[in-house]
Amino acid sequence: MSGRIFKQYRVLKIMMNEAVKLLARSRFVIAFTGAGVSAESGVPTFRGSSGIWKRHRAEELATSEAFRKDPHLVWEFYRWRMDVIRKAKPNKAHYALADLERMGVIRAVITQNVDDLHREAGTKNLIELHGNIFRVRCTACSHREYLKESGRLDEFLAEKYLPRCPDCGSLLRPDVVWFGEPLPRNALENAFVLAERADLVLVIGTSGVVYPAAYIPRIVKETGGKIIEINTEESGITPIADVFIRGKAGEVMSEIMEEFRRLI
Numbered sequence: 001m002s003g004r005i006f007k008q009y010r011v012l013k014i015m016m017n018e019a020v021k022l023l024a025r026s027r028f029v030i031a032f033t034g035a036g037v038s039a040e041s042g043v044p045t046f047r048g049s050s051g052i053w054k055r056h057r058a059e060e061l062a063t064s065e066a067f068r069k070d071p072h073l074v075w076e077f078y079r080w081r082m083d084v085i086r087k088a089k090p091n092k093a094h095y096a097l098a099d100l101e102r103m104g105v106i107r108a109v110i111t112q113n114v115d116d117l118h119r120e121a122g123t124k125n126l127i128e129l130h131g132n133i134f135r136v137r138c139t140a141c142s143h144r145e146y147l148k149e150s151g152r153l154d155e156f157l158a159e160k161y162l163p164r165c166p167d168c169g170s171l172l173r174p175d176v177v178w179f180g181e182p183l184p185r186n187a188l189e190n191a192f193v194l195a196e197r198a199d200l201v202l203v204i205g206t207s208g209v210v211y212p213a214a215y216i217p218r219i220v221k222e223t224g225g226k227i228i229e230i231n232t233e234e235s236g237i238t239p240i241a242d243v244f245i246r247g248k249a250g251e252v253m254s255e256i257m258e259e260f261r262r263l264i
């Protein structure tokens with residue numbers, strides 16, 4: 001091991017120990033996650049060199065104007081994403097967060113992801129700020145459908161035509177939040193209340209630049225709580241993080257869990 005690499009390794013170890021100590025002494029822990037937590041599951045992130053918004057223009061796909069203009073294109077994109085995501089499995093980071101909830105350490109996972117992988121991993125108290133890609137809703141009436149539960153996912157992906165509401169025949173849309181749209185009110189209010197109560201937030205794999213979601217760690221900090229951040233790169237949250245661990249979510253969370261189990 002060269003001197004520089006050894007030094008980096010030492011810093012990583014120190015940060016990891018700090019994180020474990022914080023986790024063990026905090027009383028109300030929440031997690032706040034973004035696309036990076038699912039990267040090791042093979043779900044592409046949005047920003048960065050191979051991000052989705054590098055290959056596709058967000059305003060042509062993820063806005064209500066785009067959907068009005070060209071619903072075929074928008075549905076083609078969402079059917080492709082649904083297909084990629086449904087083949088993905090939760091990784092060690094998702095499982096670690098579900099374990100921490102079962103152990104009574106984590107009270108809630110607040111996610112910006114629409115991929116359902118926290119639920120698949122077993123997290124119960126999950127707040128989805130940007131919706132869920134496996135849910136669809138009617139553009140005219142109150143019809144909502146969770147395709148994994150209704151058993152229509154295969155059929156839905158196999159079709160090429162525009163999906164219609166079984167109740168009123170209007171166009172269905174993905175139940176996700178598009179740019180310029182408000183976040184689901186209940187989800188956001190609950191998330192803010194949790195952030196005010198939390199004495200620690202684990203921020204995993206988010207660039208922390210999309211608001212209002214990015215307020216969550218800021219609220220924790222402003223109300224006296226601490227921030228542990230895990231990310232392969234520095235993010236918008238890093239300047240206010242108490243502990244920043246550079247690394248892949250799944251790898252870092254497995255190491256943290258190993259140490260944490262030894263400590264408690």
Ligand code: OAD
Binds near residue numbers: 039207
């Ligand atoms: P981004 O794509 O903006 O950021 C992903 C973050 O994950 C980056 O900071 C990466 O450095 C980090 N990352 C990548 N791989 C990682 C790994 N293996 N382990 C840990 N970190 C890793 O995704 P979000 O922050 O989630 O909004 O984006 C926020 C919102 O912008 C999304 O919810 C979506 C998007 O447009 C809507 O769709 C409304």
Ligand code: ZN
Binds near residue numbers: 141165166
């Ligand atoms: Zn309808």
